[in-house]
Amino acid sequence: MQRDEHGDRHARTGGAEAAPDPMTGRLLDRRYRIGSRIARGGMASVYEATDLRLDRTVAVKVMHPGLGDDNEFAERFVREARAAARLSHPNVVAVYDQGDDDGTVFLAMELIPGHTLRDVIRKEAPMSPARALAVMEPVLSALAAAHRAGLVHRDVKPENVLIADDGRVKVADFGLAKAVSTDTQHTATGGVLIGTVSYLAPELVVSGRADARADVYAAGVVLFELLTGTKPHEGETPIQVAYKHVHEDVPAPSTLEPGLPAYVDALVARATARDRELRPADAAVLLHQVHRVGHALAEGVLDDADLTADLTPIRMRLESAEAPSPDDTAPDPFEGRDVGDMTAPIRVLETPLPPRPRPPTPVDQPPRRSRKGLVLLLVALLLVIGGGVGAWWFLDGRYTTTPGVLGMTQKAAEAALEDAGLTAEVGDPAYSETVPVGRVVGTDPDPGSRVLDGGTVTISLSLGKERYDVPKLKGMTEDDAQDALSAGHLSFGTTTEKWSDTVAAGIVISSSPKAGTTLRPDAPVDLVVSKGPQPVKLKDWVGKDADAAADWFTAHGLTSKVASTEYSDDVADGDIISMDPPGGTTVHRGDEVSLIVSKGPELVEVPSVRGSGIDAARDKLEDLGFNVVTHQSPGSLGLGFVFSQSPGGGEMVAPGTTIDLGLI
CATH class of the missing domain: 3.30.10.20 (Trypsin Inhibitor V; Chain A)
Structure with missing residues (x-):
């Protein structure tokens, strides 16, 4: 795998690492099984990993050892990761998770198999203005969504623009540069320059402070590189390059690639103005200006004085108006003319060239002309012209440029394509976070691409924002509920167990968010599952x-x-x-x-023993389990017979009860 020396590379290319990596095979946060390393940069390494919980392949960016040792950095990193995770856009690499596993700070992100914009620049730059703007459009769309959400990327560069194998364009690493750079001194002569120096806005070099216009500056530099194949400022050291960003304007692309329309130069100049007050306020404004330039290119406009004047930064227009002529004493050949009417420079020769002398013809020999030679010459000229015309036709003449119709209604897009000599065909619709329902969200070929004149352009209409309702999960088993979430394009979050007297163990009691709530794709849903009765x-x-x-x-x-x-x-x-x-x-x-x-105790009936002799009465009662005690009744005669008993005969008492006998 090749890696640009200035930064990370996220896209998977299938290359092999020369030496084993200690992270490979490690289980982070008891969830992510780390595979092979697919990129390494100044702040982090990127690995292909398996999310064991959701059984999917992800990219895990691991901060280099030392960055995660600082608790303050870890807190900033978590804060910025959460902000980036809230950014949902088709042109932004999705952030799934962040964590700190025993000092190893990491991000779990969407894996984009493909390559980076750096690879495209190496192979295709310099490219046509239409092609360059088509490449920049999804990048600016992603940055515009971030700026609307209050996020600044701070490290826009070709290495952070990923191009999937299916052609999707994704911007990566939102918030990472800010997490690393907060509370760090940034100057042109000392401290640390966060971000690739070739794309740093002047205010980042001077003070380290950045807003959306710093991203606009970096995007303008990337556009310059697409148009010319080179970076605008070069130097032997990063400090020299940073100095040039502060003190020198980005040159006009046409100085390196002659023939570019003046309004393309003006677009680059506006985006890369050293005074940030002269730049577009954010990426959304720059995207609008890109669309204006794209429409002019699609219509074949070679020069548009109004568009050029509108895009050129005010300071540059003033400097151009105040610049002296090469010869102050010479009269101005255009004095009194409207400069805006001129479409090409006029060259004036002050001294005409002398006529070329003709060779003398002998008087006695009239000139002879060869008809055969003239015919052969004409045939040769016709063949050359015909071959040139044929080559031009097959290589370029029969092609036209796909106009930009993104954001238009179907009817307007079809009309624009028809005006360009093309046929519109409606393809499969697609979801979009930014394009309203029913408007064009994409074309095949892309805007600015070459297409056969009279050919077909497939337009894809927006379905609006992709959203899904939380299904009814109450009463399902936990496994069935997770399957239902996956089938509904949502993800399983966490499970909380709760005692329930009415719901059997293992059955879902409720979900959070509740059933019927509308969520973005892959949004997590938490479950409350019964543990049965307490x-x-x-x-x-x-x-x-x-x-x-x-x-x-x-x-x-x-x-x-x-x-x-x-x-x-x-x-x-x-x-x-x-x-x-x-x-x-x-x-x-x-x-x-x-x-x-x-x-x-079980009761026994007491027999009557009155009138019985004492010995007979005692034997009878003791045989039934009673205890017997005796006493002499008042007036006793000493006869030894029972005169009274207590309890009396016929009463029910417990075995072992004492029977008191009175003797007479």
Whole structure:
């Protein structure tokens, strides 16, 4: 893989690294399995990685060791990464995630298989103005979206413009330069220059402060490079180049590529004005000016004085008006004429050239003309002219330029293509964050591309912003809910488990955002999943009142039933003899507890022994399990017979009850 010496390269090219990388094979944040390194730059290395959670291939940019050691930098990095992640645009490399894994600060991004704009410049520059503007259009569209969101890129350069294998153009590394450069001194003579010096705006060199106009300056330098194949300022050291940005204007592209329209020079001059007040306010304004120039090119306008004057920075117009003529004493040949009417310079020769002498013809020999030679000469001329015309026709003459119709309605685009001698065909529609529904979002071939005269241009109409509703996930299993999110072009975020008395374990209780919410593609949706009923630790109720136990079970979401009642000599009537599950067991709400409740001791009928002798009465009562005590009744005669008993005969008492006998 080749890498430009001035910066990173994100696009995957399939090259192999010469030495093993310690990051390869590492698992970052327990989610990203790092594969081979695909690019290395001054601040970070980029790896192809697998997102194990979502099972997709991503690009992971890992900051070089040392940058992540500074807590303040890490905080800035997270802040800028979050801002970049909120930027959703078809021409911006999507930021999926950011993290810090034990000091390794990283970004997870969209992987763009393809190449960079640097590769295009090497192969195609210098390119035609129409082609250069067609390349810049998606770049400026991405920057315009960022500027509307309050983001400044600060490191616009060809290495940060990725071109996918399918032709999509993506701008990468939003916010990264700011995260690295905050609180860092930037001067032309000391400190650190963040960004590639060839594309630095003068104010970044002088003070380090930047707004959207710094990105406009860098975009203008990139446009100059597309038009000429070279950078506007060169030097032996970066400081020399930075000095030139501050003190020298970017030259007109036509000085290197003669024949470029003056309004193209003016467009570059406006974008790269050293005084940022003279530049377009942001990329959206520059994109509008690019469209104006593109329309002039598509219509074949060689010179447009009004457009040139409108684009030329005021200071340059004043300097041009005040510049003295080469010879102040010579009369101005254009004095009194409207300069705006002139379409080409006029050259005046002060002294006519003398006529070329003709060779003398002998008087005695009249000139002879060869008809055969003249015919051959004419035939040769016709062949040359015909061949030239044929070559011109096959190589260039039968082609025209695809006009720029982006943003137009279908009817207006078809009319513009028809005026250009082309046929419009409506292709598959596409989503767009910036182009309204029903307007042209893309063409095939691209604007500015060559197409056969009378050929067909396929236009793609915008479906508007791509949005999807969160599906109803409540009642699904967690796996089914994740599948539903993937099928609905959304991504799974996190799962929170919650106890539920009504929803079975593993079933989705709710989602955040809730069902029906409209989201961008791949937006994360969090799930709340049931853990089932909350467990309860049983209190031991053995030997305690069964009614009180039943109330406690009900209050804790349990049910209870009395499985049986039994006599017990040890447990009082109405108290619990045993429980199943036993006390101390962990159960779940809704579970049932089975109880055995005491009926107290089993009762025995006391027989009547009145009138019986004491010995017979004692034997009878003790055989039934009673205890016997005696006493002499008042007025006892000492006969030894039972006169009274307590409890009395016929009463039901517990075994072991003491029977008191009165003797007479």
